[in-house]
Amino acid sequence: MRLFVRHERDLRVFARTLLPNWPAVDDVLQEASVVMWKKLDQLEKEEEFYFWARTIVRYEALRARRDAARDRLVLSEETLELLANEAMPTTADDLEQERAALKCCLGKLTDEQRELVFAASMRDGGVKELAEATNRTANSLYKLVGRLRAALRDCAQRELKNQKKTSHG
Amino acid sequence: MDKPKDNEELIDRYLTGMADEAEIALLDERLKSDEQLRQTYLAASRLDSFIREQAEQPEIAMKGKVNHRRHNFRFSWFTPAAVAGLLIGLFSASIVWAYAIPRGAEITRTSLPIVSQDFEDPAMQLKSSLPDRADQWFGRLVSVSPTAGVSPVMGSRVGRLSPVTGNRSESARYIIDLHDHPEPAPGHVRSLQVAGYFSAPFPGQEPKFRVELAAFSEAPSDVRQAWKEQRESGEEALQVVLRNYLPKSDNLAEWHEVSASLEIPEGTRSVVISLGVFRLDPDQPATDFYLDAIDVQLVDTYEPST
Structure with a gap:
């Protein structure tokens, strides 16, 4: 459990790439942690825990997708397999660098801007709720959130490039 | 949606x-x-x-x-007054990173790109009517790979606008709904700046290229009717800016950048952008012309203290 706690944050990032919303991420991680507990004796080295755990999360996420086969508001299993394959090589170090870049970029926003970005990411329909609370159309508020997320994306990419230049220089 | x-x-x-x-x-x-x-x-x-x-x-x-x-x-901070402040703040931040430009010691200018159109989608199909909704182009305009020795300004395709013989002007139009954008802060002057590239590579015409910006108080869905009534009654829209550009006859096929700026008056809901050609002799057989690299920006100018 100590290992799971240490890597939970990165496992959540991985699970999010495969699941349509955060409640589904929470459910899958809970199921995956139970499986990990049962199969812990199969883990040979502690340092291999992260990749081993990701394989279990992947399996549980795809199982959850099959359970929700009738739900058309999720990506297909074929697409999720492709995403899972291509997400797997990302290491914990890679994630930490991206995390630091994003944190730096969030620091450039005002408090109000951060709150709007956070509210949109914290739960599905967050933008709709904001729109109702502010008497604006969801579409117009969504566009504002979209611009901020795009700006964060661009900023984070620039930060990562700068980090790489610094580390190589 | x-x-x-x-x-x-x-x-x-x-x-x-x-x-x-x-x-x-x-x-x-x-x-x-x-x-x-x-x-x-x-x-x-x-x-x-x-x-x-x-x-x-x-x-x-x-x-x-x-x-x-x-x-x-x-959402306690989302009071009506705070909403304006939030949206202004959002607008400022998303532009300050890349586009805040000090103008001398007193005036600051910030720009937010809101439309960028290179006509790269070959399946683009437009209604030829006057516009009645925001965020889409209207007009006799299709995406093509240019001929007549013309190279696109951006990408691999351009917009081809096809005037009708007998009509003096032909335009592609687009509505900006200002409700989709944050309001300017108090003391800020908001303008809409539009630039695009025009080319008339086919023989037989000497057109003026034209950028027209018209501000309406009506919502996009009511602009078409307001436009017609305006023509019938002779009343002006809230404000209109018209920029004509007459290229020299020996370089019609080259790209010509034409731009215009409209200071948005109070009470404006919709701004209609028209990019087109004015034909000096409408009875001449009409030939096509090209448009490319359309750029539309909301620009705020203000003193830093405001």
Whole structure:
């Protein structure tokens, strides 16, 4: 459990790439942690825990997708397999660098801007709720959130490039 | 609902729970066939996770008034007055990173690109009528690979506008709905700046290129009717700016940049952008002309203290 706690944050990032919303991420991680507990004796080295755990999360996420086969508001299993394959090589170090870049970029926003970005990411329909609370159309508020997320994306990419230049220089 | 303009918007809509069934099916199809898009999706998904992690930090949650654990969003600061302030702040931030330009010691100018059109979609199909909705082009305009020795300004395709013989002018039009954008802060002067490239490579005409910007108090859905009534009654829209450009007859085929700027008057809801050609002799057989690299920006100028 100590290992799971240490890597939970990165496992959540991985699970999010495969699941349509955060409640589904929470459910899958809970199921995956139970499986990990049962199969812990199969883990040979502690340092291999992260990749081993990701394989279990992947399996549980795809199982959850099959359970929700009738739900058309999720990506297909074929697409999720492709995403899972291509997400797997990302290491914990890679994630930490991206995390630091994003944190730096969030620091450039005002408090109000951060709150709007956070509210949109914290739960599905967050933008709709904001729109109702502010008497604006969801579409117009969504566009504002979209611009901020795009700006964060661009900023984070620039930060990562700068980090790489610094580390190589 | 407006259709997402690009893949990144589609991904954002999915990750924020805004996408409908058709959009998710479209995203799914594109992800299956496009490895680069899958990388974009994975990066956007990680960004979403990192934002959530930051939102869950206790000090930030308190500062930002978002309490994830109880799923209890506090919108107390979203009073009507605060909404304006928030939106102004948002607008400022998204532009300050790249576009804040000090003008001398006193005036600052900020620009927010809101439309960029290179006519790269070969399947583009437009209504030829006057516009009645925002965020889409209207007119006798199609996406083509240019001929007559013309190279696109951007990308590999251009817009081809086809005038009708007998008509003096022909335009492509687009409505900006100002309700989709944050209001300017007090003391800020808001303008709309439009620039585009025109070329008339085919023989038989000496047109004027024209950029026209017209401000209306009506919503986009009512602009068409307002436009007609305006013509019948002779009344002006709230404000109109017309920029004509007469290229020299020996370089019609070259690209000519034509731009115009409209200071948006109070009470404006919609601004109609018209990019077109004015034919000096409408009875001459009409020939096509090209448009490319259309750029539209909202520009605020203000003294730094405001």
